[in-house]
Amino acid sequence: GDSVTQTEGPVTLSEGTSLTVNCSYETKQYPTLFWYVQYPGEGPQLLFKVPKANEKGSNRGFEATYNKEATSFHLQKASVQESDSAVYYCALGIYGSSGNKLIFGIGTLLSVKP
Amino acid sequence: GPKVLQIPSHQIIDMGQMVTLNCDPVSNHLYFYWYKQILGQQMEFLVNFYNGKVMEKSKLFKDQFSVERPDGSYFTLKIQPTALEDSAVYFCASSPTGGDAEQFFGPGTRLTVL
DSSP: OOEEEEOOSOEEEETTOOEEEOEEEEOSSOOEEEEEEEOTTSOOEEEEEEOSTTOEEEETTEEEEOBTTTTBOOEEESSOOGGGOEEEEEEEEEEETTEEEEEEOOOEEEEEEO | OOOOEEEOSEEEEOTTOOEEEEEEOOTTOOEEEEEEEOTTSOEEEEEEEETTEEEEEOTTSOTTEEEEOGGGSOEEEEESSOOGGGOEEEEEEEESSSTTOOOEEOOOEEEEEO
């Protein structure tokens, strides 16, 4: 079936260091790939999405490339800030005649220390 | 940005009772979703809803679950009767269109079944 596996947290970094959160997926379909971010007390919100293989998405310094061959969508940021502390979810978007749904990874809690 | 509201934020009930979780989606959105997240586990798709109908439901969407959105008011998830394994955070989401449109999430309702 459809599934997403991502780096299990928590991940603790110092401000200014680089971040990589690994994400791999399994599906027989043609998904759009998403990264969502969740701050305390809020629901997940879209960081960015990539609908096509071999394309890159980015927002707020975060980026990820849709690698269809490796079935991966790793999240990277060159220099994290304290305000990036949150839970990050990789998700697979599955669409068909019966509508659409998101398949989420477990989420990775990132804590950035000043 | 657009906000999805969920009422209540917390609900504690006894096993066997009925509970209704309420979601106030973004006003011009047409597609609605419920997801379930048990503590420490992945957020999982329950159901999507469009044009007054359930389009797809997962195996987690038991016979005791039902959804509706009467006359464009709240989008509700009803569980009757509840079971211990229904304890989780339930997230509502909405999107303006189908396909890979961004889903906007509410902050969740934490349901505890005793």
